[in-house]
Amino acid sequence: MQTRKKTAGLALVGIIAVGVAGCGTTQTVSDAPAPLVLVTHDSFNLSEGTLEKFTEETGIEVEVQAAGDAGELVNKLVLTKDSPLGDVVFGIDNTFASRAVNEGVLADYASPDLTDAESQYLLPAGSGLEQLTPIDNGDVCVNVDHEWFAEAGIAEPVTLDDLVKPEYKDLFVTPAANSSSPGLAFLLATVAAYGDDGWQDYWQQLVDNGVKIDAGWSDAYYVDFSGPSSEGDRPLVVSYASSPPFEVQEGDTEAPTGALLDTCFRQTEYAGVIAGTENQALAEKLVDFLFSVDVQNDIPESMYVFPVNALATLPDGWSDYAEIAEDPFVVSPDDIDANRETWLSEWAAIATP
Incomplete structure (x- = not known):
């Protein structure tokens, strides 16, 4: 993380014209404020020119500063809350939101542009409703490389139970639950599926069946997954139900990858003003901007997830390939808050060699 320069107030650019005696010339001095610092996870991406609209x-x-995956992002915000890393944060999701709120790293602000149409994405009252604005959502699911399985002559898995079967040994990769929000979402899916007393045995079966665990989503998807845009040899990966549209090439009639909709956990990502910013008013405007239609329309093709703003539009063909789970696994924010650290500790004991 880089140390940032804070602005001295909210003044916009001031130009001072100074006449130089005897020569008839003019000298200008710029008093432009330093940039707002947007602290994000590593997967944050918007099309060129989108953030420039805010300027x-x-x-x-x-200025965008990446801080690792969502879990690492929250950890860094907590560790630096007495000397904030930036002005606005994007990428805290519903699996880590309660920790961010309880640690006091967020200022009290949610965009006034939110309407009843977005209420389904809000956190329950008392758990961060007044501090986080929903920006995007998506189903975290196991993705499958259709082409790999077709060439191998092996039937694709369908459910979580299938992943521990011998025919899928050494074929599955997932980001780690203790450093990745999709990884934690997948852990929570297994907690919901097998219960507080059964998920540990399931994970031991995954480990025994050769699951590979990467630090973050990018490594899992782009390095170890075998999909067309990836470089690996594992045809099963934890990603998003909205990932397959971005594997479709011009002229394709089918996506080469797909999501196993019986394995999904629904994830929402939020933006908030970082507590301690000296640019509160401008930081609030940036949160509003991230919720605006300009940004929301750009999110699907830039970050592979769905916008939450009801006025946003989806790209052509998106609905043909991006599926939504009808019955995703759910764990309440209260249960996540009460048990997350215990679950992560138990998970690490199983998943760490």
């Missing part, structure tokens, strides 16, 4: 509207540039 056009406000005169303030945005």
